[in-house]
Amino acid sequence: MAENLKFHKPDGTPARCLIIVPAFNEAGSIAQVVSGLHEHLPEVDVLVVDDGSIDQTHAHVPKTATVVRLPFNLGIGGAMQTGYRYADMHRYDVAVQVDGDGQHPPAEVSRVIQTLLDRQCDMIVGSRFLEETKYEQKISRMTGIHLLRLWIKLLCGQSFSDCTSGFRAANRDVIKSYAHWYPDDYPEPEVLLLLTRSNFAVEEIQVHMEQRTTGQTSISLTQGIFYVLKVATALLLDTIRNPWPDHKGKTS
Amino acid sequence: MIRPLVLAIFGGFLLWMSLRSLRSQRLQERYVLLFIATGLPFLVLAVWPDGIVWLSEKMNMEKPTLMVFCLGSFTIVLLLKLFSIISVQQRQIASLAQMVGILTQKQPFSPPGAPPSGSLSAGNFQVPGSIPTNIPENLSEMISEAHQSEDLRSESETSEEG
Numbered sequence: 001m002a003e004n005l006k007f008h009k010p011d012g013t014p015a016r017c018l019i020i021v022p023a024f025n026e027a028g029s030i031a032q033v034v035s036g037l038h039e040h041l042p043e044v045d046v047l048v049v050d051d052g053s054i055d056q057t058h059a060h061v062p063k064t065a066t067v068v069r070l071p072f073n074l075g076i077g078g079a080m081q082t083g084y085r086y087a088d089m090h091r092y093d094v095a096v097q098v099d100g101d102g103q104h105p106p107a108e109v110s111r112v113i114q115t116l117l118d119r120q121c122d123m124i125v126g127s128r129f130l131e132e133t134k135y136e137q138k139i140s141r142m143t144g145i146h147l148l149r150l151w152i153k154l155l156c157g158q159s160f161s162d163c164t165s166g167f168r169a170a171n172r173d174v175i176k177s178y179a180h181w182y183p184d185d186y187p188e189p190e191v192l193l194l195l196t197r198s199n200f201a202v203e204e205i206q207v208h209m210e211q212r213t214t215g216q217t218s219i220s221l222t223q224g225i226f227y228v229l230k231v232a233t234a235l236l237l238d239t240i241r242n243p244w245p246d247h248k249g250k251t252s
Numbered sequence: 253m254i255r256p257l258v259l260a261i262f263g264g265f266l267l268w269m270s271l272r273s274l275r276s277q278r279l280q281e282r283y284v285l286l287f288i289a290t291g292l293p294f295l296v297l298a299v300w301p302d303g304i305v306w307l308s309e310k311m312n313m314e315k316p317t318l319m320v321f322c323l324g325s326f327t328i329v330l331l332l333k334l335f336s337i338i339s340v341q342q343r344q345i346a347s348l349a350q351m352v353g354i355l356t357q358k359q360p361f362s363p364p365g366a367p368p369s370g371s372l373s374a375g376n377f378q379v380p381g382s383i384p385t386n387i388p389e390n391l392s393e394m395i396s397e398a399h400q401s402e403d404l405r406s407e408s409e410t411s412e413e414g
Contacts, residue, residue, distance in 0.1 A: 049353070068353040074346050082350040089354070184346075 006043050007094065007113055010120055015093040017044045017113055020083030021065075022076060023100035024051040030100050031060045037098065038064050040106040044113075047086055048100070051079040057100075076166075081182035084170075088179035096169040104167045108207045115205050116169045122200040123174050125160065125192070126167030126207035136211065144228040148189055151232050155239055156196040160204060163189040167207060174200060181243040186231045193235050198244050256298040263294025286330060293323060 007015040019037055023030050030048065037046050046065040050058040052073035061067050068082055080097060087095040094113055098104045108126060116124040128137075129145070137145075145164055153159045166188055170178065174195065183190040195202050270287035273279035279287075297303055308319035 066357055068357045070353040071349050074349060078346045078350065081346075082353055085350055086354050086357075 007117055009093060009117060015113075015117060016091070017041075017094040017096065018083075018087045018090070018092040019044055019046045019096045019098050019109060020080065020087070021046065021048045021098050021100045022051060022079040022083065023048055023053060023057050024073065024076075024079070025053045025055045025057060026100040027053070027055040027057045027060045029102045030057055031062060033098070033100055033102050033106075034062050034065045036106040037109065038062070041110055044109075045092075047083055049079045049082050051075070075184060077182055077184040077187040080187060081178060084175050084178035084182065087175045092175065093172050094169055095175050097166055099166050103209050103211075105208060105210060108167070108209075112167065112169045112205065112207065115203075116171060119203060121203045122171050123195060123202045124169045125162065125165055125202065125204045126209070127160070127162035127165055127204040128207070128209050129161040130204050130206040133206075133208070140224060144224065147228050148231055148235075151235060152189060152193055155235060156193050158192075158196050158202070160192050160202075162204065163192055167209065177244040183234075183238075186234050189231055190234060190238055193238050194241065194243060197239070198242070256301055259294045260298035263291045263298060266291030266294070286333075290327065290330065 007017055009015045019041070021030070021033060021037075026033075034046055034048065037044070048058070048061045048065050048067045050061075050067060050069045052070050058067050058069050068086060070079065070082060074082070083097070084095060094116060096109055096113060098106075098109060104126070112124050112126050145162065148163050149160060152163055177195075177198075177200075178191075183194070192202060266287055270279060270284045270291065274281065274284045304319050305316045308316040311319065311322075313319055
């Protein structure tokens with residue numbers, strides 16, 4: 001059912017919102033995802049970034065959405081940065097990342113956007129584990145997420161219950177920063193650390209997510225064993241990075 | 253007799269390969285200079301084998317093999333330089349691909365009199381700060397074809413030289 005929502009900034013002016021859907025070989029689910037987004041949020045623009053898919057993903061995108069086709073596969077980091085560059089060039093106030101595999105319910109998108117605008121923070125992360133839910137994860141994957149959560153807390157002092165969640169909304173400041181620079185390899189946990197260290201206000205809310213039914217996960221099971229070690233090392237290296245030197249943080 | 257010969261062959265091979273790559277436009281001048289700087293010491297040592305001993309004495313090194321290690325470390329610095337170039341270029345290529353994708357985007361169909369917010373008319377996309385440009389919809393394919401023809405041209409040049 002269409003909620004016909006119009007989002008507003010704290011000063012009362014309308015907030016222009018863009019939903020970025022990165023898609024790599026998601027022909028089986030992309031049409032349903034985009035249709036669901038338009039059904040629930042007809043006022044919000046949808047951008048599908050086809051990251052060099054070989055299964056004609058772009059052909060399954062409904063005509064109501066804008067499609068950016070990358071000439072070759074850049075990975076999730078490159079695809080998402082494409083979306084943020086588009087959002088920056090078109091002066092969007094809010095950009096929401098929604099996966100193309102149908103894991104992120106359209107009904108939750110409006111809540112994520114509204115929370116970002118209400119709390120006036122820089123980014124909102126939709127977490128699966130902020131409260132107890134029935135969302136099923138493998139024990140190995142949960143262990144990895146917990147280890148990364150502890151590691152990030154150790155490095156930046158802030159705890160994130162779901163550091164690998166790709167369901168997040170960013171304000172104009174973060175959009176501009178992402179357009180300038182965005183991590184390539186493990187963007188979800190890396191940006192949490194980098195944004196926090198750059199004094200961006202990042203908060204979480206509990207969201208409901210669907211179990212993945214189609215497509216392939218961006219991190220295969222065989223890579224899972226090394227994933228935590230690789231991400232932990234990347235996060236450690238991120239502590240000497242300052243990709244957004246112009247951002248001085250919010251004045252209190 | 254064997255050692256100077258091996259050094260001369262290796263040094264000469266490096267110089268020949270770098271100059272050949274320069275001629276076929278596969279290597280830029282700045283990188284050719286790096287390989288000349290790497291290959292020349294081998295040629296010098298081929299005609300003057302005691303050069304390494306002389307250099308190590310001048311540097312107050314107890315064993316000439318340490319001097320060899322110092323010269324070898326130059327190769328590691330060279331590798332670091334090359335990887336940094338690759339990293340920068342990889343980011344530039346990704347950035348270029350992103351812009352190609354954005355410029356050749358497919359816009360949603362607009363209902364009469366009510367264009368979708370933030371969207372621009374198809375084929376007449378304007379990057380902020382630039383002049384309006386008509387972008388052909390098959391630009392991605394055109395670039396891909398241009399790359400393929402470039403590769404074919406390079407291969408034909410190489411085969412002509414051979």
